[in-house]
Amino acid sequence: METTVRNKQVILRDYVKGVPKQSDLMIVSNTLELKVKPGSSEVLVKNIYLSCDPYMGILMREPTPSTLALLDAFVPGKPIGGIGVSKVIDSDDPAFIKGDFVWGMVDWEEYSTIKMPMIFKIDVTINVPLSYYTGILGTLGLTAYAGFHEICSPKKGETVFVSAASGAIGQLVGQFAKLMGCYVVGSAGSTQKVDLLLNKFGFDDAFNYKEEPDFDSALKRCFPNGIDIYFENVGGKMLDAVLLNMNICGRIAVCGMISQYHLETRDIVNNLPNIMFKRIKMQGFLFMDFHDQLEKFYEFVHPLLKEGKLKYVEDIVNGLDNGPAALVGLYHGQNIGKQVLLVDAHMVL
Amino acid sequence: METTVRNKQVILRDYVKGVPKQSDLMIVSNTLELKVKPGSSEVLVKNIYLSCDPYMGILMREPTPSTLALLDAFVPGKPIGGIGVSKVIDSDDPAFIKGDFVWGMVDWEEYSTIKMPMIFKIDVTINVPLSYYTGILGTLGLTAYAGFHEICSPKKGETVFVSAASGAIGQLVGQFAKLMGCYVVGSAGSTQKVDLLLNKFGFDDAFNYKEEPDFDSALKRCFPNGIDIYFENVGGKMLDAVLLNMNICGRIAVCGMISQYHLETRDIVNNLPNIMFKRIKMQGFLFMDFHDQLEKFYEFVHPLLKEGKLKYVEDIVNGLDNGPAALVGLYHGQNIGKQVLLVDAHMVL
Incomplete structure (x- = not known):
């Protein structure tokens, strides 16, 4: 041998x-x-x-x-x-x-x-x-699950924005939010991805950020009554526009800031005082903060996968x-x- | 009459x-x-x-x-x-x-x-x-008390940084943190104020930010092992330097950002991805979020004032x-x- x-x-x-x-x-x-x-x-x-x-x-x-x-x-x-x-x-x-x-x-x-x-x-x-x-059954699923449920404390009827929404974590967060009875909007970087969000993952609305000259306007169009929860995957200019559109006592789960990692000069985020004006909670986290919830997550996600209620x-x-x-x-x-x-x-x- | x-x-x-x-x-x-x-x-x-x-x-x-x-x-x-x-x-x-x-x-x-x-x-x-x-016995006292104890969840032995530390709220937060057994450093804008922090309010260390060309170096000097809690009153460049020096799972209570309110172009905060890297919680709040704690606060603060254990x-x-x-x-x-x-x-x- x-x-x-x-x-x-x-x-x-x-x-x-x-x-x-x-x-x-x-x-x-x-x-x-x-x-x-x-x-x-x-x-x-x-x-x-x-x-x-x-x-x-x-x-x-x-x-x-x-x-x-x-x-x-x-x-x-x-x-x-x-x-x-x-x-x-x-x-x-x-x-x-x-x-x-x-x-x-x-x-x-x-x-x-x-x-x-x-x-x-x-x-x-x-x-x-x-x-x-x-x-979905590893660290990313747990990240989406615990990040959304633990960091964002969602309530039925709240509005949720997810950036990089067709990505591994975004697609799950959007679906978890829909299961909670939230109104969910996602951003992604192509028509094909926006189509996925709307027609596969069941987002209520979605936009292609590459076709939006003004993120603030795009968010105001999608959220006339403001954003309660932002699941942050991109950072930079999108975060800056989101801060303008957050509601009082809104929550931002910082899962990633992919747009900023490799810039020599990062985007200017001008609207940070909104964190004070609106009493926003913004929190970074990692799946390992919630490793003890893996079994609970599996109990939640396995039936959903089995019954076809969760797309991936x-x-x-x-x-x-x-x-x-x-x-x-x-x-x-x-x-x-x-x-x-x-x-x-x-x-x- | x-x-x-x-x-x-x-x-x-x-x-x-x-x-x-x-x-x-x-x-x-x-x-x-x-x-x-x-x-x-x-x-x-x-x-x-x-x-x-x-x-x-x-x-x-x-x-x-x-x-x-x-x-x-x-x-x-x-x-x-x-x-x-x-x-x-x-x-x-x-x-x-x-x-x-x-x-x-x-x-x-x-x-x-x-x-x-x-x-x-x-x-x-x-x-x-x-x-x-x-x-101290009105909204500012409650802001300092609830902001520190509720938003920052302090533990004995943790390191605490307070900006605008000789101000109405900062001086109280510093003293509450000392009462908790924390290591407390404050920044202020004159020698006289730094002297107050050290000799009247009992801060462990303090610096005059106007004499520090590099906030990051000042913070590294005062916090060789990093910052667990930042009580934010100023925003801008100070926040940017603090983010570099926060510890994993650190907490930032955003009480104010006085340096940024009146700027046409706000300071660049380049280090926001640290919120993710270090799983930092950053939260804005107002005293009214804690109005039901006023009696509890009075029970805490009245004896301290009476016994001269709190300077104001x-x-x-x-x-x-x-x-x-x-x-x-x-x-x-x-x-x-x-x-x-x-x-x-x-x-x-």
Whole structure:
């Protein structure tokens, strides 16, 4: 039996300046023994799906105390990493055995050797695509669920605005808000995405921000009575316009600010005093603040998926070689729905 | 008995542009019958102290939907208004009788006829200066108390930064934080104010922001381990530097942004993504969100005042004619402590 295999990896060349480019990443091939060392407590997995998420671009930049508060940066010359869905090939950790499917933090490569595993076993008796564990059934689903329900304290009849609304998290927040009986409007960056929001995810209204010369006018048109809840994914000019349109005691869940990560000079946000004028709560959060709610979230989301009451759109790209393009595409809005990378389309599981 | 008296008033000439100037206000004299109409439910008061507060400058500007969320704007040609301490002269409201001392919303004038009174009776058996009801025992005290304890959820040993720290609210927040066992640093705009913070109010450290070319360095010097709680009174560049120095899951209570109200182009706040990176909560609030806590606050604050455990510094200016200068002086940091206007130094109560 052959135990040494090729292990292709996606490597960060050097710290990124500006918007990440494909050339900031490169593919290298190494080899790997398909075996963990006895006594190492390691788990060796074959990666099936890798998640492409906007925050990864932050980790490609030279770290600052601010970004280190989020996560450690990627290391030039080493593979980038993120959430993945994988199959256990060999294990010296009694919690995992060969053949288990797992999701959690892995490097961007064909095979990962995981020490002190931050991975969770997947219950394959639940009949959902494995790729969902990179999103709706993983950290992003929990982010959408807890961010909306815990940070925003929504009430029936309230108005909700979601930016980057067709993205992995936005599409879920919009649907959770509809389930709560809220009035929901989303912004996205193409006609096709706006169509998805209206006709697939059931948003009450939506607009293509690229076709709106004035975000304030667009928001006033969609929210004549103001915004109670803003689920923030983009930052910058959109946030500035939202602050003008928030209602008294409104809530802003800050999930991301994708438009601002890679600017040398960030957009001017002129309307911050509205936080005081209108007694607005604006709060950043991460899924890990709510990790104890994962079971509760599953109890909520599994029946919805089973009954078809929750739509989920993925944009799956095939092949690790295409990973860099898929990842940097996020910063140009190229993905339609949750961006996922299938490591090897011909993989035999 | 003479029943018609002179009633001097401080009138807003026109909506203010830029920083309020003395010439934006003028003194006029009218006359007034010292009697309320039977059946009117009105209360007629003689104003003793008037409170000078930064938010009043916002109300001097042409109203916008944002500022209207805070309070109605002042009306050009009519008196400005705010919190005052007054004595009841005549009353058609059974809740108030002649001779009562009250605090609440009045116009800036010698005598006010109050309809639908937003005033509270003062218990004169508590031996404190009447002027305290414009500040520590009024809305500002409650603002400091509830803003710090409710919005910031402080814990013993946490680090607290207060801007405009020698002002009416800042001096109280700093002392409340010390009582909680926090490490407290304040910023203010003169050597004399910094001295007050250190030697009167018991702050652990303080700096004169006018002598700091780089707020980020000043904060890093004072908070080598970061800031857990920021009580925000100024906004702009200071907020931007604070965001760089906040700790994970830090809290920012937005009480005011005095540096930004009157700028045509507000300061650039470049570090907003830190709200996400560090999961910061930033929340605006008003005392009225906590009006049900006034009794609880009095139970907390009365013994502290009685035992001399709470210091409170007022800057009292004499005479209604000097009101405009006192009010606009706030925007140049001229006051040392809570700015109060004594309407008539020779008043016979």
